[in-house]
Amino acid sequence: MTDAGLFLTFEGVEGGGKTTQMRLLVERLRGLGYTVVENYEPGGTEIGRQIRRIVLWAANQNLSPTAELLLFFASRAQAVDEVILPALAKGCIVISDRFTDSTLVYQGYARGLGRDVVLALDKVACRGLAPRLTLCLDLDIELGLHRARARNAEDAHEETRLDDESLQFHKRVREAYHDLSRREPERVKLIDAGRRPEAVAECIWRLVEPLLPRL
Ligand SMILES: Nc1ncnc2c1ncn2[C@@H]1O[C@H](COP(=O)(O)OP(=O)(O)OP(=O)(O)O)[C@@H](O)[C@H]1O
Ligand SMILES: [Mg+2]
Structure with a gap:
């Protein structure tokens, strides 16, 4: 946590609506006059986008798990230094579409x-x-994968390497998010994303509003 900014x-799981809800939240905050800086992972910076091509490209099926882990952290470290810390220091609200919890x-x-190896790398990359x-x-x-x-299919996407993992893999991902929210209930809030986008957005707003700095 930092003193300035938020x-x-x-x-959450694939197709849960992260990008959709982030867009709605950013619009709402900007509408109120907040300065909001967006980040997404992997990517968010020019160097991060080059890394993104490697980790999400469907043809890279032989990417080793350790190389994949380090590439995600390389992209994150670049975003932390180039985008996130400078924006927080200026008092901005920074919102990231995925972060270390995804790697966890x-x-x-x-x-x-x-967990231990991921948390050790987080200390290096995110300080x-x-x-x-x-x-x-x-x-x-x-439902999320659907x-x-x-x-x-609409976007003719080629970034499907992780979406193409087995159902079993995605079940482990969902369970792991539940575990994270049990370990850190104050920070990690599980939100039922099976509802209409507006209902999900309202639930998110109720959690975010109390944390907003005074304008
Ligand atoms: N609450 C909702 N109900 C129905 N459809 C939704 C809802 N939220 C998002 N969608 C649709 O589901 C699809 C996936 O949403 P979105 O891209 O926001 O998910 P995501 O969590 O960012 O996915 P990914 O993990 O692949 O980045 C989009 O086509 C979006 O329009
Ligand atoms: Mg998304």
């Missing part, structure tokens, strides 16, 4: 690399920066 993250659940839990609030969109994974695949 750092929020969106997390995908690589640490679902790929079995373990103590942690979200004040994490909005975790929770949804039946088959939503994500319908969207990808």
Whole structure:
């Protein structure tokens, strides 16, 4: 946590509505006059976008789990230095579409690399920066994958390497998010994402509003 600014993250299973809800929240905050800086993972910076091509490109099926882990942290470290810390220092609200919790659940839990190795790398890449609030969109994974695949079919997406993982893998991801929210209930809020987008947005707003700095 930092003294200035407010750092929020969106997390959750594939197709849960992270990007949709983040857009709605950013618009609402900007409408009230807040300065909001957006980050997304992997990516968020020019260097991060180059890394994103490697980690999400469907053809890279032989990317080793350790290389994948380090690439996610490389992208994150770049965003922390280039975008997130400078914006927080200026008192902005920074919102990230995925952050270290994603690496914890995908690589640490679902790929079995373990929590400790992920948290050790987090210390190097993020240097103590942690979200004040994490909005975790929770949804039946088959429904989430159905939503994500319908969207990808429309966009002719090639970033499907992780979406293409087995159902079992995605079930482990969802369970891992539940575990994170049990460990850190004050920070990681599970939100029922099976409802209409407006209802989900209202639930998110009720959690965010009390944390907003005075304008
Ligand atoms: N509450 C909702 N009800 C029905 N459809 C939704 C809802 N929220 C989002 N969608 C639709 O589901 C699809 C996936 O949403 P979105 O891209 O926001 O999810 P995501 O969590 O960002 O996915 P990914 O993990 O792939 O980045 C989109 O086509 C979006 O329009
Ligand atoms: Mg998204």
